[in-house]
Amino acid sequence: MPVVLIEKQTPQITLVTLNRPERRNALTIELMTELTAAVENAAADQTQRILILRGAGKAFCTGLDLEEAAKQEPHATAEAVARVLLALAETRLVTIAMVHGAAVAGGAGVMSACDFVVAAERTKIGYPEVRRGLVAGLVMIFLRRQLRERDLRELLLASELIEAERARDIGLVNRVVPKDDLEVETNKIAASILQGAPGAITNSKRLMEELWSTSVRDDIEVALRHHLEARESAEAKEGIAAFLEKRPPRWAE
Numbered sequence: 001m002p003v004v005l006i007e008k009q010t011p012q013i014t015l016v017t018l019n020r021p022e023r024r025n026a027l028t029i030e031l032m033t034e035l036t037a038a039v040e041n042a043a044a045d046q047t048q049r050i051l052i053l054r055g056a057g058k059a060f061c062t063g064l065d066l067e068e069a070a071k072q073e074p075h076a077t078a079e080a081v082a083r084v085l086l087a088l089a090e091t092r093l094v095t096i097a098m099v100h101g102a103a104v105a106g107g108a109g110v111m112s113a114c115d116f117v118v119a120a121e122r123t124k125i126g127y128p129e130v131r132r133g134l135v136a137g138l139v140m141i142f143l144r145r146q147l148r149e150r151d152l153r154e155l156l157l158a159s160e161l162i163e164a165e166r167a168r169d170i171g172l173v174n175r176v177v178p179k180d181d182l183e184v185e186t187n188k189i190a191a192s193i194l195q196g197a198p199g200a201i202t203n204s205k206r207l208m209e210e211l212w213s214t215s216v217r218d219d220i221e222v223a224l225r226h227h228l229e230a231r232e233s234a235e236a237k238e239g240i241a242a243f244l245e246k247r248p249p250r251w252a253e
Contacts, residue, residue: 001019002019002034003018003019003020003028003030003031003034004016004017004018004019004031004034004035004038005017005019005056006038006041006042009052011047012047012048012049012050012194013048013049013050013051013052013190014038014042014045014048014050014051014052014093015051015052015054016035016038016039016042016051016052016053016054017053017054017055017056018031018035018053018054018055018056018060018061019056020056021055021056021057021058022057023062023065024055024057024058024059024061024062024101024102025055025056025057025059025060025061025062025107026061026062026063026064026065026066026107027061027063027064027065027077027080027081027106027107027110028065028068029068029072029076029077029080032080032081032083032084033080033083035084035087035110036080036083036084036087039051039084039087039088039091039093039095040087040091042091042093043091043092043093048093049093049094049193049194049198049201050093050094050095050096050190050193050194051091051093051094051095051096052095052096052098052186052190053088053095053096053097053098053110053114054097054098054099054100055099055100055101055107057101058101058102059100059101059102059103059107060097060098060099060100060101060102060103060107060111060123061102061103061104061106061107061108061110061111062102062104062105062107063104063105063106063107063108063109064077064081064105064106066132066240066243066244067244069240070240070241070244074228074231074232074236075228077231078138078224078227078228078231079224081106081109081138082138082220082223082224084110084113085109085110085113085138085139085141085142085216085220086216086217086220088110088113088114089113089142089209089216090209090216090217092202092205094115094116094193094201094205095113095114095115095116096114096115096116096117096118096186096189096190097110097111097114097116097117097118098118098182098183098186099111099117099118099119099120099123099125099164099173100119100120100123100179100182101120101123101124102123102124102125102161103119103123103124103125104124104125104126104127104128104161105126105127105128105129105136105139106138106139108125108126108127108139109127109136109138109139109142111125112139112142112143112146112172113142115205116174116189117167117172117173117174117175118173118174118175118176118177118182118185118186118189119164119167119168119173119175119176119177119182120164120176120177120178120179120182121163121164121165121176121177121178121179122163122164123163123164123167123176124161124162124163125161125162125163125164125167125172125173126155126159126160126161126162127139127143127155127156127159128159128160128161129156129159130156130157130159131159131239131249132236132239132240132242132243132249133230133233133234133235133236133237133238133239133240133249133251134227134230134231134236134239135226135227135229135230136156137222137223137224137225137226137227137230138220138223138224138227140152140156140223141216141219141220141223142216143155143156143172145212146171146172147170147171147172148170148171151170151171164176174189175189234252235251235252238250238251
């Protein structure tokens with residue numbers, strides 16, 4: 001079964017579905033590679049203007065598949081995350097994350113890399129990396145652009161999951177609607193985007209990126225170093241093992 005589904009929703013809109021519902025769409029190298037390719041291929045088709053990203057099953061995406069990550073070299077999964085975030089951040093397409101159930105850790109990072117986020121009520125969103133001995137370095141690139149510093153520190157250091165309504169209040173999510181209205185609301189945003197001139201929208205996205213003192217691409221290089229340093233640490237080994245064994249981590253004092 002394909003781990004990423006791609007369909008043309010309309011002549012100008014590509015719908016991409018993360019398709020590992022049995023694992024709550026946890027991110028494997030295969031899934032991230034296919035998602036990166038889906039974004040790049042849609043952007044290469046000049047008829048396409050919008051990419052909508054959603055998750056199959058009960059959740060949008062619960063982050064890195066830690067079972068796979070525990071067996072892989074740290075750089076392999078880290079670089080796959082970096083590639084997919086960069087593809088979403090740099091694409092000329094307008095990207096809309098249609099989020100329900102949960103968007104956690106790397107899954108919340110994928111969400112944050114999109115231009116718009118529409119979330120179903122009571123969706124759980126959060127960045128619990130420090131509870132696994134990890135650093136949310138790659139995700140932090142987008143969070144620092146979108147949030148006040150106090151909210152950023154609360155999300156990353158306290159690392160508690162928040163509901164979609166709170167995420168909207170702090171600027172992490174654009175709109176929150178009942179789950180049954182998620183697709184309708186997403187399509188309303190898409191319809192508004194399509195009223196804009198394609199070139200003007202592409203140039204607006206490019207200018208927003210250029211006005212930052214550093215680029216997403218440069219920030220990813222810095223963040224990758226911090227992420228890998230944490231991934232290779234004893235804390236990460238213990239944090240991931242504790243998660244997989246469903247027990248509290250035993251941090252060294």
